[in-house]
Amino acid sequence: MSDDPVHGELDRLAGEASARVIAWRRHLHRHPELSNREAETARLVADHLRSLGLDEVRTGVAGHGVVGVLRGAAGGDGRVVALRADTDALPVRDLCGVDFASTVVDEEYPGGPFPVSHACGHDCHTAMLMGAATVLAGVRDRLPGTVLFVFQPAEEGPPVTETGGALAMVDAGAFTDPVPTMAFGMHVTPHPKGYVGYRVGNQYGASVLVRITITGEQVHGSTPWQGVDPMPAAGAVLTGIGQLYRQVSAFDPVTVTIGHVEDVGRFNIVGQTVTLWGTIRCARESDMDDVRQRLRRLAEHSAAAYGATAEVRYLQPVPPVHNTGPWVAAGLPTFRRVVGAERVTETGQTLGYDDVSEFVRLFGGLYVILGVQDTVLGPGGVPVPEEGGRGLATNHNPHFYADDDTLVTGVRLHAHVAYDHLRGTLLPAE
Numbered sequence: 150m151s152d153d154p155v156h157g158e159l160d161r162l163a164g165e166a167s168a169r170v171i172a173w174r175r176h177l178h179r180h181p182e183l184s185n186r187e188a189e190t191a192r193l194v195a196d197h198l199r200s201l202g203l204d205e206v207r208t209g210v211a212g213h214g215v216v217g218v219l220r221g222a223a224g225g226d227g228r229v230v231a232l233r234a235d236t237d238a239l240p241v242r243d244l245c246g247v248d249f250a251s252t253v254v255d256e257e258y259p260g261g262p263f264p265v266s267h268a269c270g271h272d273c274h275t276a277m278l279m280g281a282a283t284v285l286a287g288v289r290d291r292l293p294g295t296v297l298f299v300f301q302p303a304e305e306g307p308p309v310t311e312t313g314g315a316l317a318m319v320d321a322g323a324f325t326d327p328v329p330t331m332a333f334g335m336h337v338t339p340h341p342k343g344y345v346g347y348r349v350g351n352q353y354g355a356s357v358l359v360r361i362t363i364t365g366e367q368v369h370g371s372t373p374w375q376g377v378d379p380m381p382a383a384g385a386v387l388t389g390i391g392q393l394y395r396q397v398s399a400f401d402p403v404t405v406t407i408g409h410v411e412d413v414g415r416f417n418i419v420g421q422t423v424t425l426w427g428t429i430r431c432a433r434e435s436d437m438d439d440v441r442q443r444l445r446r447l448a449e450h451s452a453a454a455y456g457a458t459a460e461v462r463y464l465q466p467v468p469p470v471h472n473t474g475p476w477v478a479a480g481l482p483t484f485r486r487v488v489g490a491e492r493v494t495e496t497g498q499t500l501g502y503d504d505v506s507e508f509v510r511l512f513g514g515l516y517v518i519l520g521v522q523d524t525v526l527g528p529g530g531v532p533v534p535e536e537g538g539r540g541l542a543t544n545h546n547p548h549f550y551a552d553d554d555t556l557v558t559g560v561r562l563h564a565h566v567a568y569d570h571l572r573g574t575l576l577p578a579e
């Protein structure tokens with residue numbers, strides 16, 4: 150229960166906005182755009198923010214980023230809350246089984262063509278934050294501070310020849326005036342519908358993109374001894390990665406995954422290069438340097454054993470999403486008011502990443518997950534499929550789905566978090 154009538158007003162306005170939020174989400178889901186190509190998404194967002202009469206709508210921030218500024222008219226102590234949604238989609242087929250599923254193919258994207266879908270649910274994030282802007286603009290006269298609506302492109306990582314994402318928005322000066330006193334982000338996940346999950350400490354891991362280029366010497370496939378075949382060296386690196394785990398503590402999880410192998414050979418040509426694309430994830434950020442060095446050594450020496458060379462590049466590093474104890478303690482009453490105490494749950498750590506970590510690290514704040522699937526919590530608080538439901542499909546899976554009914558919960562969560570921070574009740578104790 151709340152003693153502040155504005156909370157009830159936020160809920161009422163969120164209910165009113167709900168049908169539009171669902172319509173936006175479905176439109177975005179049908180028209181997904183890959184990282185750094187979110188032009189139409191940005192246009193939809195900016196048009197909506199302008200229609201609300203915000204004080205400022207900045208577009209073209211670090212690519213297709215949009216920042217809306219809403220200055221409340223109720224005084225306050227100068228607090229500024231940054232609410233963030235990521236806007237980009239993934240090169241994944243859409244098999245989620247809804248009638249607004251995507252059939253989009255991006256023919257031009259580097260490395261493509263790719264099928265494109267919102268297999269990470271950023272369509273939900275974008276629509277929910279558009280809804281929150283509607284709600285908070287509706288209580289502007291009672292808002293004791295400033296809200297930044299941050300629509301961030303390229304969360305999934307831009308093409309490696311481009312820049313983009315959260316840090317690029319910081320570098321572009323998106324947060325120099327006004328400077329946030331809190332950042333808030335959330336992510337839809339396979340947790341039960343309407344559940345809010347939080348974790349004190351690292352919610353997600355540290356991440357870096359890996360590119361290993363193994364170079365040999367091109368030659369006819371019938372005379373491999375006259376050249377240098379980079380393929381067995383690549384195989385040795387892939388196999389050797391399995392041993393890296395035994396060189397670091399088993400008590401702090403690390404994964405090294407090669408998800409894409411790119412060669413330039415042919416059935417009768419030993420190609421010049423093989424490129425391995427992958428990612429390192431570390432539960433503890435301090436392990437990252439060590440794992441990077443071990444992988445570099447493995448690649449260089451494995452290649453040398455076959456007479457080839459390896460060049461290892463690390464790109465797009467992202468720090469862990471970290472929630473401090475005092476911020477979580479400050480946020481819990483708000484989360485419990487919005488979804489009910491029984492649906493606020495502590496979650497385990499995962500080795501996913503979210504570059505909203507850059508904002509939370511710089512400005513303080515919180516990151517939570519919002520459940521959107523037909524699941525129940527099983528042993529250890531891990532979601533398992535609900536009897537008779539649509540099952541469980543993880544983010545980035547072609548079958549990932551998010552239930553429309555829970556979008557209004559995300560709208561309310563944004564609005565309550567923002568208002569509580571501005572009025573001074575959602576603040577970490579010293």
Ligand SMILES: [Zn+2]
Nearest residue numbers: 269305544545
């Ligand atoms: Zn994702």
Ligand SMILES: [Zn+2]
Nearest residue numbers: 269270271336
């Ligand atoms: Zn995501």
